Amino acid sequence: MTLRVSGLSISAGVGDRAVPLVRDVSFTLGPGQAFGLVGESGSGKSMTALALLGLLPRGVSVTAGSVKLGDTELVGRDDRTLADLRGRRIAMVFQDPMACLNPALPVGRQISEVLTRHLGLGRSAARRQSVDLLGAVGIEDPGRRAGEYPHTFSGGMRQRAMIAMAVACEPDVLVADEPTTALDVTIQAQILDLLVRMQDELGMAMLLVTHDLGVVAGTCHRLAVMYAGTLMEEGRVGEVFEDPLHPYTAALLAAAPENAMRGRHPLALPGTVPSPGALPDGCAFGPRCPHAHQECRTPPADRRVTDSRRVRCARHDALTLEGVDR
Ligand SMILES: Nc1ncnc2c1ncn2[C@@H]1O[C@H](COP(=O)(O)OP(=O)(O)OP(=O)(O)O)[C@@H](O)[C@H]1O
Numbered sequence: 096m097t098l099r100v101s102g103l104s105i106s107a108g109v110g111d112r113a114v115p116l117v118r119d120v121s122f123t124l125g126p127g128q129a130f131g132l133v134g135e136s137g138s139g140k141s142m143t144a145l146a147l148l149g150l151l152p153r154g155v156s157v158t159a160g161s162v163k164l165g166d167t168e169l170v171g172r173d174d175r176t177l178a179d180l181r182g183r184r185i186a187m188v189f190q191d192p193m194a195c196l197n198p199a200l201p202v203g204r205q206i207s208e209v210l211t212r213h214l215g216l217g218r219s220a221a222r223r224q225s226v227d228l229l230g231a232v233g234i235e236d237p238g239r240r241a242g243e244y245p246h247t248f249s250g251g252m253r254q255r256a257m258i259a260m261a262v263a264c265e266p267d268v269l270v271a272d273e274p275t276t277a278l279d280v281t282i283q284a285q286i287l288d289l290l291v292r293m294q295d296e297l298g299m300a301m302l303l304v305t306h307d308l309g310v311v312a313g314t315c316h317r318l319a320v321m322y323a324g325t326l327m328e329e330g331r332v333g334e335v336f337e338d339p340l341h342p343y344t345a346a347l348l349a350a351a352p353e354n355a356m357r358g359r360h361p362l363a364l365p366g367t368v369p370s371p372g373a374l375p376d377g378c379a380f381g382p383r384c385p386h387a388h389q390e391c392r393t394p395p396a397d398r399r400v401t402d403s404r405r406v407r408c409a410r411h412d413a414l415t416l417e418g419v420d421r
Pocket residue numbers: 107116134135136137138139140141142143152153154155306370371
């Protein structure tokens with residue numbers, strides 16, 4: 096099942112006071128594909144991810160565009176329809192597992208409830224399947240652990256339990272928002288391996304939201320780079336890493352910790368990410384861009400460069416930017 100996001104815009108507040116958080120975001124996510132959404136904190140990644148599930152915070156809403164899962168439009172659907180689709184056709188893994196796990200219920204019960212609600216399984220079948228799922232995500236002694244409460248699980252195990260709950264109904268799309276940011280490095284790698292294995296085994300599409308390009312390099316087929324609420328560049332992971340087309344992508348690659356370790360100097364970017372209510376005229380990256388020119392004072396169009404690549408930079412043809420080996 097393909098997920099198509101077209102021209103998605105999201106604002107906080109309404110009317111004259113509305114502040115745009117996400118502007119004209121489009122991408123397509125095919126079955127079995129892992130897509131990384133990368134950018135600095137505050138760039139609008141989480142808002143984009145939450146909008147896909149109809150989970151935007153109060154006061155924040157989709158103002159334009161469409162999110163289609165197969166033939167089903169998700170934007171503008173009522174809460175009940177969205178609640179039915181969530182978990183069954185599109186599911187989410189958060190940075191903090193306690194955002195989904197109920198501290199007052201045994202972990203296995205919580206997974207059983209998802210199976211009963213969406214798949215109509217009876218109690219004992221749901222219980223058996225929840226134990227199988229906990230085993231499949233690498234929880235040892237799953238029969239016993241299913242009866243235990245979330246606080247008895249370590250951080251990594253909670254993340255595994257949340258993944259078990261998210262994939263319980265074999266959704267078409269899994270959205271993972273910074274799923275490993277709060278974990279130790281070794282556990283991070285294990286959880287990423289698990290996500291990739293689950294995605295592959297179940298043939299799900301996965302949207303992986305992260306500020307960490309290293310995470311994308313090891314897990315994703317394609318990526319989009321987000322800055323100040325818009326997508327600046329999109330393409331296959333290998334081609335974007337080796338030959339970035341947008342100066343912001345090149346700056347992120349140069350600043351990645353792996354490069355610092357290899358002795359490369361992170362590109363010093365003057366200034367900070369503009370806040371959504373105070374975007375500069377023209378290209379949002381213009382004030383920080385070492386290559387900015389006269390033409391960058393008008394907003395750049397989203398240009399398709401090849402079948403697999405897009406970029407939002409008026410000067411991309413004139414620039415030769417340095418990439419990194421993946
Ligand atoms: N409930 C809210 N109401 C209004 N604005 C919000 C709300 N939540 C977040 N924002 C703003 O929306 C913008 C985008 O935030 P978002 O969380 O999507 O960014 P992000 O790229 O996911 O960053 P992070 O990794 O820090 O979560 C930020 O400027 C943020 O301050």
